[in-house]
Amino acid sequence: MATLSVAAILAENARRRPHKEALVEGDLRLTFAQVWQRALARAGALRDLGVRPGDRVALMAPNTAEFPQAYYAVAAAGAVVVPVHLLLSPEEVEHVLTDSGVTLLLCHPAQAETGTAAARAAGVRVVTLGEEFAKLAADAEPLPAYVTRDADDPAVVFYTSGTTGVPKGAVLSHFNLVMNATVNAFDANDIRPDDIALGALPLFHAFGQTVSMNSVWRAGATLVLLPRFDAGRAIELMVAERVNTFHGVPTMFVALAAAAAGAGGLPELRVCVSGGASLPVAVLERFEAAFGARIYEGYGLSETSPAAAVNQPVFGARPGTIGHPLWGVDVEIARADVEDRIELLPAGGLGEVVIRGHNVFSGYLGRPEATAEALVDGWFRTGDLGTKDDEGFLRIVDRKKDVIIRGGYNVYPREVEEVLARHPGIAQVAVIGLPDELHGEEVCAVVVPAAEAAPDAAAITEWSKEHLGRHKYPRRVEFTDALPLGPSMKVLKRELRARYTAAG
Structure with a gap:
């Protein structure tokens, strides 16, 4: 049995570069050793609360230092993180809590009203991040090390809606997430230990969680958190903290390009990655002209950990495309009208984007029919329509579903x-x-x-x-x-x- 844990991403940094700055949020600055000590103490508190390996724990928090500490604490305790989207209504949060079968909700004070109402309705215990969780951690015996998990054991359950409209839990394993963080850090983009990245994407979302938090730390780089995105504030913070790496969705690039003209100074960005939605080429050009930095656009889904394809320096970047598949991942175009099997199309054909590789999820929690529909012949059917040209550049044309x-x-x-x-x-x-x-x-x-x-x-x-x-x-x-x-x-x-x- 091969063992692996997402917790190793942080544990190994604490061992290899304990005194290196890992996390910055406002005035708080923590080294890898300090973040890992806090995570182990919180994991001890979770154990005292009755959380056992394999249990599911919901996490509802903005991009404050509390999020990564709680996330890695749950992983260290051998439990499964169920991130909760912060824009949901209490009824929608209640669905996530009941459908996932969580035993505990870790909730930031800013989300307390919605989180507590949903947890009460679902009959789930709530622990507030900040003072309450820190006190429980201070009183607990820290775990000596993270709990061993099988590589294919669940690590995170992301809630994503299919065409049914009812959000389903996509189960991602430790292997899925560790591999996605690793190939993002070392193969897709050249991330270096002395890089400093801005964590402005929501960490409850697969993109922010894997590409900002886990990949940046997999490379031993520093993460600077911005709890609420504002373009002017983001530029100021990037300049002050010497940030050279930015991950964002197209709306963020639109706002940054617009704010650049009025900014006192601009950061020197080396790596910019866009995902989450297609980036209009005009926006890419405006941003690159303002910041003198190249954007590498990528593509992924919650079900694929999430990164599946991205423009990569090794292949060259081409605006308007999502580049090439990640290392160890295949992204192809299949006939969209054939449901029960995968029939791949030649270069240039328009069809459904299908993915296979180490990034493809285990399935939808408690929904075998939906899983069987999505995983066909070893491929994940994305429901998106796209093309692949002779040079292997992928392009998303439209969505099969009306998302x-x-x-x-x-x-x-x-x-x-x-x-x-x-x-x-x-x-x-x-x-x-x-x-x-x-x-x-x-x-x-x-x-x-x-x-x-x-x-x-x-x-x-x-x-x-x-x-x-x-x-x-x-x-x-x-x-x-x-x-x-x-x-x-x-x-x-x-x-x-x-x-x-x-x-x-």
Whole structure:
């Protein structure tokens, strides 16, 4: 049995470079040895709370030093981290807690209201990060070392919605995550121990967790956390801390390019990585002109740890593409209309992007049918449509599903539709994504009003805010007499998108 733990990423740094600065947040500066000591003390507290190897522990926190300390404490205790998205409503958080079967929620004070309400409804114990968890850690006997896990044991469960609209838990193993961090650090991009990276991507998200936190630490580099992204503040912090590495979603690059002109000084960036949504080439060009730094755009999903392909120095970078597969990973294009098997297409063919390799997840927690649908012939079907050219450059063309990506966050129309359908003034609704300069896409609800009580657009948006996460509610509401239907009575969303994109 091969053993491996994500906790080794931090433990090995504590052994190899104990006095090196690992983590910076505001005035707090911690070395690798200090972060690891804190993680082991917190792991001791988790053990005293009854957390056993294999138990699932939810973690709800912004990008403060509390997040990595708690994350590595859960890993060190041999338990499984279930990160909770910070924009969810209490009902949505409750679903994550109950579906994953967590025994404990570690919740930051800033999230206490939502987290506590959800935990109470789910019957889950809450420990507040900060003073409460630190006191429990101080009173506990620290673990002498991290708990041994099998390489294929679960390490993290990321909640991601499929076309069903109900968020499913994607189970990622220690092997998945350690390999993804390792190839990101040493093969995809040239990360060096003396690099300093800005951790502005949410750490609860697969991109921020693997590419910012785990990959940066896998290389022994320093992570500077920014709890709330603001472009002006990010530039100031990067200059002050001599940051040379930035990972972001397209909306962050848009904001940084706009803020560059008014900034007192700009950081000297060596590595910039974009992911989470497709990066418009115009944005890439604006950013590169302002900062004199190259952006390497990549692609991945929660189910692939997440990185699957990225523009890499070894192959050359090509704007408008997602580059080449990561080391040890295959990314190919398969016939999108064949469901039960994988039929690969030759170069240039348009089809579904399929992935196999060390980064592919174990499956969806408690959902064997969904897992069997996603994992076919040893390949993961992404649901995205793309092409691969003669030189192996991959391009994402469109999404097979109608997922909306707003500011790097996935919004699943059906989930929003299910909620809006409960509004008394709505007879029928279709949710689509419309192009938006700042967020990439904006959520638009096309509503057929109920005859007896037609609401106005602003009222629907206000009502939606109470029932949906902040990234999901429709900012734009359009009214129509009838939705266009195809022969199988499905709503023709492409027609709606064309109509309302033209209407602007």
